[in-house]
Structures are given as structure tokens and as C-alpha cells.
Amino acid sequence: MAPIEPRPGVSRRFWVWGLLLLLCGCSVSVADWYQGCYHDNVVSPTFQIEPGDCEHVTPADCCRACYRLGYGYAGLQGGDQCSCTNDINRLVLTTGDQCNIQCPDDTTQRCGGNTSLDVYRVEGPYLLEASLSPAMEVVQLGDTAQAEVTAVLASPYNISTGLPSYNASDFQTVDFAWSYGDGQNGTSQGRVTMDTSSISLTHLYTRVGEYTIELRIYNLLSTLSIRTNITIVPPIPRDLEIERAPGSDPTNIPSCSYTSSASHTESLTVFVDTPFSLEASVGRGKNLSFQWALDDGSYRISTPYLNVISPCQGVVNCSRDIQVGE
DSSP, X not given: XXXXXXXXXXXXXXXXXXXXXXXXXXXXXXXXXXEEEEEOOSSSOSOOBOOTTOOSOSHHHHHHHHHHHTOSEEEEETTTEEEEESOOTTOEEOOGGXXXXXXXXXXXXXXXXXXXXXXXXSOSSSEEEEEEEESOSEEETTSOEEEEEEEEESXXXXXXXXXXXXXXXGGSEEEEEEEOSSSXXXXXXXXXXXXXXXXXXXXXXXXXXXXXXXXXXXXXXXXXXXXXXXXXXXXXXXXOXXXXXXXXXXXXXXXXXXXXXXXXXXXXXXXTTOOEEEEEEESBOSSOXXXXXXXXXOXXXXXXXXXXXXXXXXXXXXXEEEEEEX
């Protein structure tokens, strides 16, 4: 029978230790999020990197900071110290009562001891990142504002935490709570698929103005807060443009051009007694009518919004009208 070898990526020391614990009826997994309580070498410590962007001191916040710096492990000591490393082979495992200091930002969790560290892998079922993306940053009054929310865990939700107070089902959902900035609030719960949960927000603002949407996302281990701004504008016509209609016959377009002497006036050159088509469009406005003033003193009025099938793309709203003249 071939000798048993450790799998790639697992040190021989941890493999042997795990095998001995298995033989003696103990249970340990190097894949757990929580690795245990350890003593570090005082003279030449394994944990030397202190992330500068660790805003709070909890296992999740420390792991998130080390994850973003590219390290594999996070260590918490003394209740308020976070540090990172890629190798924990030189650490000495000690008993859990040596890591007995509560985390100042979450007293339900521990943040090491005076001379020992609570050690975690950076991959765990805590919230790693989130996004809040409005469909449009500028919305006309009367239209529904929409935004997509995505929350991502640092591992699949069903990873073993190594902590007896949690099980995989605790992280199957993520909670969302938000404020639209106009006094209206909401909450929702999203199911996690592998490591991601998403929800959609929709809201109808009743007044023109700039609003800040504030969102809080949380599970049993962690919390993230994000915000975004959205502007509600009145549906006043804006950005009027007039040009030749798409599909105009290029043979009916003169090679020479005429420049109008009137300021702020665009000119289009056409042949005499030759039909031509013009397209007028606006980038903003609702339920609009177009009024065309003709040379003979007459007017043409149309309401193209009644039959527009495909509105312009990439603008707040759009109305089009095409007129044929000669």
C-alpha cells in the first residue's frame, strides 16, 4: 500500500498533527475559518503586518483588512490589535481560555488574549464587500428610481466556521436595511447563493432634489454600510437637437453648405424642390409635443410620445419626432 502523503498546500506538520488528533478521537479542520488560539514568537513574531484600513476590531473586520492586502491569515490580540500573515506553522497552539478578551466593537466575539492570538483564515462567511448601483443617477420626477444591491461573502456561506456557536444555516441569508433619504425606509432579507446575495430597490420620490440612499448589510458575523446619491429633476424639456433623419438619401444632400447668420442656429442644406426628413429629439422631458414652424407661416404640432416604441438609450427620457418637408 502506498504511503499516505499530505495534500498540496498543507504543511507536513499540520497534516501529522491532524492525523494524530483524528486517531485520538479529536476533531480539527485546517479549512475552518477559526483556526484556534495561539502563542506567537515574541522575539520573531509570525504576525507582523498591521493593516492600516481596519476600521473596527472584530474577527470579520480584521480578516477583511488582511484579505484586501493579500494575506491568508488574520490574528487578533489584546482586544484591539489586528495583524496579518501567510504562514502560521511556527505558532504554538494553546487552550481557548488564553484568548479571553472581548472585541470592543462586538462583545459577543473574542479578540485574542494579552499574550495570545485568535487566528482566522481570511476566507470565511463574513461580508467581504457590497455594491449599491442605481440604474440611473438622474431620474425625472414621476419616474421610479431603481438600484441593484449585491453583497459578497469572503467564502461560500456553508464553510465550517470552527466556532461551536454557529452552523452553516446561520449564513444562508443576508439582511438589508436602507433609507431613501426622504424619510422612507425599508428592510429585506436576501438568500445567499454560494457567496453572493442580491436584491433590487425601487422607490418613487415625490419632490425634486438630491437624495442619499444609505444601506446597511449584515449577518451574524459582520456589517457593511454603503451609500449613493440620486438626483430627482423636473420633467422639463432639455437638450433639443435637430438633424437629418436616419436613412436620408445621401444623393439628396448637397456637397456645399450654408451657414446661418443667426446666432445659436444650426443650418442644414438641401436641394430645392427635393423632399427631406428632419428628426428632432430631446434628452429630457415627458409627454412632450413638438411644434414645427414652417416658412409659409404655418405650424405642425405632433405628440410622438404616444407611439414611440423604442425610446432613446442612455438618457433620462426621450421623445422623438420626424417631419418631412420640401
